[in-house]
Amino acid sequence: MITNPCTEVDFRGLIEESPAGVYVLVHGRFTYANPRLAEILRPEPPTVLGGCALVDFAAPHERSKLQAVIDALQDVGAGEQSVEFDALCGGHGTVRVGTHLSARRIAGTTVLHGMLQDISEKRRMALEIDQHESQIKTSLLQTIDVILGLSNIRDPYTVGHERRVGEIARAVAQHLGMSEDQQEGVCVAGYLHDVGKVGVPAEILAKPARLSKAEYLLVQEHPGKGEAILRGVDFPWPVADAVAQHHERIDGSGYPHGLAGNAICIEARIVGVVDVLESMTSHRPYRPALGLEKALQELRDGRGRLYEPVVVDACLDLVSLGHPAVKAVLGDQRLGREGPLASFPTVLTSGNHGSPAGP
Numbered sequence: 227m228i229t230n231p232c233t234e235v236d237f238r239g240l241i242e243e244s245p246a247g248v249y250v251l252v253h254g255r256f257t258y259a260n261p262r263l264a265e266i267l268r269p270e271p272p273t274v275l276g277g278c279a280l281v282d283f284a285a286p287h288e289r290s291k292l293q294a295v296i297d298a299l300q301d302v303g304a305g306e307q308s309v310e311f312d313a314l315c316g317g318h319g320t321v322r323v324g325t326h327l328s329a330r331r332i333a334g335t336t337v338l339h340g341m342l343q344d345i346s347e348k349r350r351m352a353l354e355i356d357q358h359e360s361q362i363k364t365s366l367l368q369t370i371d372v373i374l375g376l377s378n379i380r381d382p383y384t385v386g387h388e389r390r391v392g393e394i395a396r397a398v399a400q401h402l403g404m405s406e407d408q409q410e411g412v413c414v415a416g417y418l419h420d421v422g423k424v425g426v427p428a429e430i431l432a433k434p435a436r437l438s439k440a441e442y443l444l445v446q447e448h449p450g451k452g453e454a455i456l457r458g459v460d461f462p463w464p465v466a467d468a469v470a471q472h473h474e475r476i477d478g479s480g481y482p483h484g485l486a487g488n489a490i491c492i493e494a495r496i497v498g499v500v501d502v503l504e505s506m507t508s509h510r511p512y513r514p515a516l517g518l519e520k521a522l523q524e525l526r527d528g529r530g531r532l533y534e535p536v537v538v539d540a541c542l543d544l545v546s547l548g549h550p551a552v553k554a555v556l557g558d559q560r561l562g563r564e565g566p567l568a569s570f571p572t573v574l575t576s577g578n579h580g581s582p583a584g585p
C-alpha cells in the first residue's frame with residue numbers, strides 16, 4: 227500500500243499555486259477562491275472575492291445560463307457540469323472562461339467545488355484556425371472555378387455540366403444523410419469528375435457522330451487522366467479516387483478497371499449516377515437532350531445492376547420532391563421546355579459516345 231506523504235499544508239499549497247482558478251461556492255457565493263481566480267476575474271477591489279456571487283462575474287447575457295447550471299447542481303446536491311461564459315473583469319473588459327463545477331453534500335449543505343480557466347487565447351486560436359480554413363476553402367473553390375472555366379473553353383458543348391453534376395451530387399449526399407464534410411467532398415468530386423477530358427482531343431469530344439473504336443478508347447482514358455492530374459492534390463476527400471472511378475459500374479461492367487460494388491468509392495457511385503442523369507437531360511454534339519423521363523428510366527433500369535440502388539432512389543426522390551438544387555439544374559426538362567439546341571438533326575440521336583453519360 228502506498229502511503230500519502232503529503233500534508234494538508236502541501237495540498238493547500240498546490241491549490242494556492244494552481245495555474246487554474248479554484249473556488250468553493252455555497253449558495254452560489256464564494257467561500258474560497260485561490261489567487262489565480264482573482265487574477266482571472268479581477269474583482270474590484272482587488273483580491274476580494276469572498277461573499278461575491280459567481281454569476282455576478284458573468285456578462286449579463288450569460289448570467290441565466292450560468293445560474294441554471296449552479297441551480298441544477300445545487301438542487302441535486304451531486305454531479306458535475308462544465309460551462310463556458312464571458313466573464314466581466316472589473317473595468318478590464320471581458321474574457322472567455324470555462325469552468326467545471328462539481329457538487330457535494332457536506333453537513334447538510336450543498337457545496338460546489340469549481341475550477342475555472344481563461345480560454346480567450348484558445349478561443350482566439352480556434353477562430354483563427356476557422357478563418358484560415360475558410361480562406362483555404364475559398365482558394366480551393368476559386369481554383370476549381372478556374373479549372374471549370376478552362377474546361378468550358380475547351381469543350382463548349384458541355385458548359386456547366388461538371389458544376390451541375392457537383393450540385394446535384396451534393397444534394398444526393400445530403401439526402402443520403404452524409405455529413406456536411408462528405409457532402410462537400412462529393413460536390414468537389416462532381417465539379418472535377420471530367421477534368422481528365424483535357425487529355426482527350428477536342429475534336430473527339432465535339433464529334434457529332436458515332437466514335438470509332440480508337441476514338442472511344444481515347445475517351446475512356448479521361449478518368450485515369452483526371453486521377454493523374456488530381457492525385458498530387460492534398461484534398462481532405464477522396465477526390466482523385468472518385469474521379470478515377472466515376473465510370474465504373476457496380477456490376478463490374480464500367481471502365482477503366484471494371485471495379486464492382488463497394489470497390490467503387492461511394493463518392494464515385496454518387497457522381498456516376500448523377501453524371502448519367504445530367505448528361506441524358508443535356509444536349510450533346512452527337513445528340514439532342516434525351517429528356518428527364520428517359521434519364522429516370524435509365525436509372526430505374528440500371529438500379530442495382532449498374533447504379534447504386536440508394537443513389538438512384540435518392541435521385542428519384544429529389545426529382546419528385548422538386549429539390550431546389552435539382553430543380554435549378556433540371557428545371558427546363560421538368561417543365562418539358564425545349565433547350566436552345568433542341569433543333570439538333572434527329573439523325574444524330576444514334577450517335578454514341580460510349581455510355582448514357584457520354585464522356
Ligand SMILES: [Fe+2]
Binds near residue numbers: 387391419420501585
Ligand atoms: Fe461527366
Ligand SMILES: [Fe+2]
Binds near residue numbers: 420473584
Ligand atoms: Fe466522365
